[in-house]
Amino acid sequence: MSQSPGTRRGFLKLGAALGGTALSTPFIARHALAAEPIKVGVLLDQSGPLGLSGQPMLQATQYAAKVINDQGGLLGRPVQLVTYDTQSSMQLYTQYAQQLALKDKVAVVQGGITSASREAIRPIFDRFKTLYFYNTQYEGGVCDRDIFCTGTTPAQTVSHIVPYALKNWGKKTYIIAADYNYGHITAKWMTKYTREGGGQVLETDFFPLDVTDFSATISKIQQASPDFVLSPLVGANHLGFYRQWAAAGMKSKIPVASSVFGLSNELKSMAPSVTDGIISAFGWYPTVPGAGSTSFSDGMAKMFGPNLPMLSELDSASYEGMMFWAEGVKKAGTVERLAVIKALESGITIDGPSGKATMDPATHHVIHNAYLAKAVAGEWAIQDTYPASPPADTAAVCDLIKNPRMDKQFIVNVD
Template sequence: MNISRRTLLRSSVAASAASMVGSVAGPAFAASDSVTIASLYDLTGGLNVYGAPSNMCTEFAVKELNKAGGLLGKQVVLKAYDCQSDVNKGPQYAQQAALSDRAVMAVGALTGAAREATRPVLHRYKVPYFYGSIYEGGACEQNIFCCNTEGNQQVVPLLEWSFKNLGKKLYYIASDYNAPRVFGLWNHVMAKREGGEVLADDYYPLDVTDFTAAIAKIQAAKPDFIHSCLVGGPSMSFYRQWAAAGMLNKIPIISIIFGGGREPEILSPQETNGIYVAYNYFQELDTPQNKAFLARFAESMGKDHTYINGEAIGGYTTVMLWAECVKRANSFEPEAVRKAWESGITWEGPGGTMVTDGPTHHTIQDVRIIRVQDRVWSLIETKKQNPPNTYDGRCNVIAHPNQTEWLMPQT
């Protein structure tokens, strides 16, 4: 699923004429009574289980803004593209959003491969990219603003808790592409830090449905707990087969992705009970802010809406944090929006306090360790105001404005 920089530079998307490069939004919205934002989520295909709920939350954010009078006297128009779970659609639609729609910001392109294919296009046309998916971390450039959890904010708290409460021996089973492999590096970082041990790094293609051999390997290794980073519909077979083998109540499972694809709704409680995850948000969160948010959401989007999980909520927080930047800047211009983010904005959302971090273009936020039982999530522990990873100071887009280097955790 990785796309090389050379391939991107050769693509027709990234090779647009130099005369068209630059911010294309300014003249279009200056005299208009509306501004357009673009969403690039997967509404169909194998990834729509993640993309459709995220886009739903984006739609709600736009409705909230417009109900409150819009932004700077203008209504916000959402142009939703369907990337169809095809990594090539992201850059294609990003160019269309920039040139045809004159979008003032974009969200979506949720997988690592889709993000990295789309990011150079939005950078080229200076369309601010507010990224709302949980991800492995490492994106560090001026034009991307990461609004959900990244590697160290999610996996570090979960592994700290797990090594303390579940045991010291970890077995990692994951889908075989970039993000799970980076998360796999964090296992080794945290095992070294917490006095633990990674017994295995076991990767499988996204289309694998038979995990019989994998389960046998886990049983033979005898870990204290499993860290699962299995992604997509086919991977749900692992949880069914694990439970069928009588292992669900014998070896605990932790994950930073389980639940993001509605697994507890699709699988039975007997196949999922007791799994631990870490997210910045879950719908059962018992706070006044979240209760008020859910009441407004149900009124606007319907009471039977899809469950809002830690992945989907990114569709809401991206738009609202962008709106806060626009308000502070009193402008939709990309440079003004960037400077507003870098000035440090505190926003109270349904998941609690979020603070924009200037040098990294990520956010400081709470992370919760939660456990599922009978399709209901309950809170185990809250890690307050987790800062983003600076990669030992290497990620600083203020000091290094031309930085685009992809950063990796140091093992």
Template sequence: MVHSPVHRPRTLVRAIGIVAACVMTASLAACGSSIGPAAEGGDSGALKVGVVVPATGVTSSAGLALQAGVEIAIETINDEGGVNGQPIEYEVEDDRGDPATTTQIANRLASDPDISLMVGTITGDTAQAAASVADAEGLPFATAILGDPSVCSDYAWSFGESIRQMLEPLVPELLEKYGTRVALVGSDYVFPRDYSAAAREIVADAGGEIVAEEYSPMGTTDFESTIGRLAAGEPDVILSMVVGADAIAFTQQAAAFGLLTPEIGFEGAPTDADYYPALTTLVEGREKAVRWTDAFDDPESQAFVEAYRERTGSDAPIPEVAANAYFAMRFIAAAANDAGVTDREGINEAIGSFSYDSPLGDGTHFDGDRNILQANIFTAMIQPGGVYEIVEDHGIIPDTGAPC
């Protein structure tokens, strides 16, 4: 059955967590762990959420965007009456992008019987650390990052686009438009290599060939040798999963050394909304597979855009992870309201059996052993000023991931 969000009479709303005390600004000022007073008072029957983000460190920009998405969603849900008539309570923990720290935080949250849901984090290795703890302790864990789930777990729910959902709409078009010779480049950790593995299959199915493949450690600032090896393959298309600040350095240097030109197809992390302010003309005119952009004109999307800009002070394109986090909380709250639950097992079962109408599509739901969200995928054209204009609606790109 398809359910719309549940609207209940407004009750006394107490948004617990970082609201006024740690407002994200355009400078993305970091904040630490925090817990609101109502969350300290024992089991009230309210839905209580542990939010894990890298509020400091090299991925703090994305972490604070995720945090803003979660907080805006919780405030909106609480304004509508909360979950089962009670406001959602939450606390935020800074894992600094460090898997060991993530594990410590996840263990603490899992040992707290009042916590019924964990949301976060950003990098694949920290998400894997959190998911492993969540699976062992029976704590539902929702991610908002792009890419495939890092572990097979009945308790891990992936609200971000999977690798195939990102690649399948665009790779055949790129090969047809630019040529069949494809170069793969990425940061040297699990997610970019998983991205490349899927890309190799999709490129081959589309009649293309991989002519170069390169990886660089996180924190690389000089990509001249990498670019030289990529150029030697004479690619027509570059699929890049170089991430973080490295993505900006790689893209700028690829253009400066003549590898990245308007005649070369280009897709991957550097075309994400996060990077537009630094790359502007280098990505304008490129196409991007997305689940949502701030160009969506439906009332809920525009209300989120307004709230996000007010909270952050930023007029840059809104990062995908912020919207994924926002709609993840909306989905989970609607599922919990529909089932009348706030306990761990109840929340977990509700997420897995729920079908939800939202700007991400009608009847969005989870499928497969890896719990991948089945929602609409769009092609967006990156316009001057950072407008990710929707040019094609692909509907649901079915992907349930490799069986566990």
């Protein structure tokens, strides 16, 4: 099931030629073959700067569909994925979102990686009354009846990273962040938690996603002499920072903690001499113990083979997004949008890779375990576990039970 680069290019060309028809149909239980399929739209970057993250997210979605279909599908019908490669392009995100809603008439959409991509397509799904699952760790604050978010927010991750750094490394930090809403808002959360812990942010620098040269920034950090660096850098181009940081001899002098590092196969694509010692926090790592975690990792490896990249929260959240939707459909007894929303708002709980996970009715975000880990010899060594972590940042501004017509992203005040 694994794809070589040449095979993947052929796959993408085929997708373009077919104009976005159902490009990936998972195995379907034999007794459900004759039933009309339930279409699930998938919008993920399979190429472009975020392709390294999007490829395993798609694979996790395909695996979830296979698990559902192997169990007989939903409501006696198979699940069929309708997949588009958004190529890290906002224009393609909006184009394909409209196609999924109007032409393909999917029951739900699973997808989006960056917050910018989510905010490009979320209004489209609101307008055309299409249920949407955003399965990515992000900055928090989305409050919309038609969207469910399965990734972690800063209250579930950054709130653990910063105290760890302040306790173990010192009180002065330097923040380097991606120059779009995720990076800007996460940097604010990092600043908030640093100040609350008695620390000081010496400076914050922002970088567009196409920046690859960090030599000038590394010189600035050297001059500032922080105790540690906090990094919400995003995407394949920004991985250059970590290589350049190690090459400049800084890795052994100033430690780094990141809210994003590990979501793009970094521990397998870079040497331990670059990655060892980096701290992160997510809702799941491949080294998380438990039956759900092991079953997910083993199932993905069996389906896609030994070339599967190191999995991350993006992938476990993509799987859990499918499973939450499936449980909502089962409880509702229909794929009709409002009925599924009502079912999901009943507090549905699943046992997923991250452990026990519960959909919070008021925020449409997930209450689940969070983990803090350190990169050691190409693996994630779990340092601490935070059970049933709530999305407290979003909960401070969002209550969809009281305000069901809400459809915006709040910029949470972190001052």
